[in-house]
Amino acid sequence: MKSRLGEPEFTIDAKRLDTRSLNQRVREAVRNGHKQLVLKNVTGQRYLAAGLQGGIKIDVFGTPGNDLGAFMDGPRVVVHGNGQDGFGNTMNNGEIIIHGDVGDITGMSARGGRIFIRGDVGYRTGVHMKEHQGLRPIIAIGGTAQDFLGEYMAGGVILVLGLNRKGLTHDADFVGTGMHGGVIYVRGEVRSIGREVEIFEMDQEDNRLVEGIVKEFSKHFDCKVDDILASSFKKLVPSSSRPYGNLYTY
Numbered sequence: 001m002k003s004r005l006g007e008p009e010f011t012i013d014a015k016r017l018d019t020r021s022l023n024q025r026v027r028e029a030v031r032n033g034h035k036q037l038v039l040k041n042v043t044g045q046r047y048l049a050a051g052l053q054g055g056i057k058i059d060v061f062g063t064p065g066n067d068l069g070a071f072m073d074g075p076r077v078v079v080h081g082n083g084q085d086g087f088g089n090t091m092n093n094g095e096i097i098i099h100g101d102v103g104d105i106t107g108m109s110a111r112g113g114r115i116f117i118r119g120d121v122g123y124r125t126g127v128h129m130k131e132h133q134g135l136r137p138i139i140a141i142g143g144t145a146q147d148f149l150g151e152y153m154a155g156g157v158i159l160v161l162g163l164n165r166k167g168l169t170h171d172a173d174f175v176g177t178g179m180h181g182g183v184i185y186v187r188g189e190v191r192s193i194g195r196e197v198e199i200f201e202m203d204q205e206d207n208r209l210v211e212g213i214v215k216e217f218s219k220h221f222d223c224k225v226d227d228i229l230a231s232s233f234k235k236l237v238p239s240s241s242r243p244y245g246n247l248y249t250y
Contacts, residue, residue: 010034014062015041023047030056044084049077066103069096072113085122088115093135097220101143110137110156118221119143119164124151129182131155140217147173150236151194154181159213161187161228168231176236184236185210187228193236200235 012025022045029037035056039048042062049058049069056075060068063082069075070089082100091110098115104122107115112135120143127148129137137156143164149172150158162168168188176184177194184197185206193199202210211229218225 008034009036009038011038011040013040014043014045017045019045019047019065023050026058027052049075069094069113072096082119088113088137088139091115091137092132099221104146107137107139107156107158110139111135112137114138114140114216116140116217116220117142121145121149124148126153126156126158126182126184127151129153129156129158131181138213140213142217142221142223144170145172145175147175148177149175150179150182150184151176152178152180153184153238156182157209157213158182158184159187159210159217160185161214161217163223163228176238179236179238180240180242181238186234186236187231188234190234190236196238196240197236198239200237202233202235206233206235 010029014022037058039060042060042064044065046065047067048064049072050067051071052075053073058077060079065084067086067089069077069087069091072094073092074094076095079098083098083102085103086105087102088096088107088110091113093112096115098117101119102117102121104124105127106121106125107129109128111130111132121141123146125145126139140159142161144162145160162170170190173192175190175193176197179196214225214228
């Protein structure tokens with residue numbers, strides 16, 4: 001069977017395979033030149049696509065475990081379901097697209113690449129996210145987030161759309177705690193923010209950036225771009241690039 005890109009798909013049935021065995025199968029397929037992989041019956045296996053490089057596409061059916069895409073540099077991983085914790089951990093480049101919800105510390109220390117989530121994310125999403133050698137990571141969340149979104153964030157962009165919310169006030173508390181770089185855009189209202197963060201109205205540059213991300217999000221999840229952009233967004237930025245400088249002795 002061929003994918004939409006014309007490459008033959010290589011299917012791996014993850015049923016009865018543990019984490020190590022499944023990852024060995026994936027890496028063997030990549031070494032053999034396969035660029036389009038389909039993983040079926042995934043049930044909690046960890047580290048999928050971790051450290052992989054180049055133009056590889058992996059479709060995951062099921063619920064993958066922690067650290068999917070960790071240290072990934074280039075591949076595109078599409079998860080047709082929910083995911084667990086640590087997706088995109090220290091990710092360098094590529095895309096992770098999740099057609100469901102995902103757990104805690106999504107995008108932890110990411111320094112490039114893009115993560116699109118159709119549903120909600122857990123706690124500490126984007127923690128320690130940064131920009132590295134011209135790369136700018138982006139996390140777009142279709143639903144809402146739990147507490148400490150963007151904690152200690154040093155760079156990159158987080159966008160929270162709240163599409164599954166009846167109201168437009170998000171439950172997350174302490175958003176941006178310790179944040180000293182990057183920007184968080186929230187459609188609607190934030191319940192509480194960290195002391196290191198200030199809220200501003202959007203300017204033209206912000207609107208252009210958000211519009212581009214929303215259009216890309218819509219391509220993955222078939223949302224109504226105009227309806228989303230017609231809503232009010234808030235811009236959260238750090239008030240200082242060194243919020244804890246007075247605690248240091250140097």
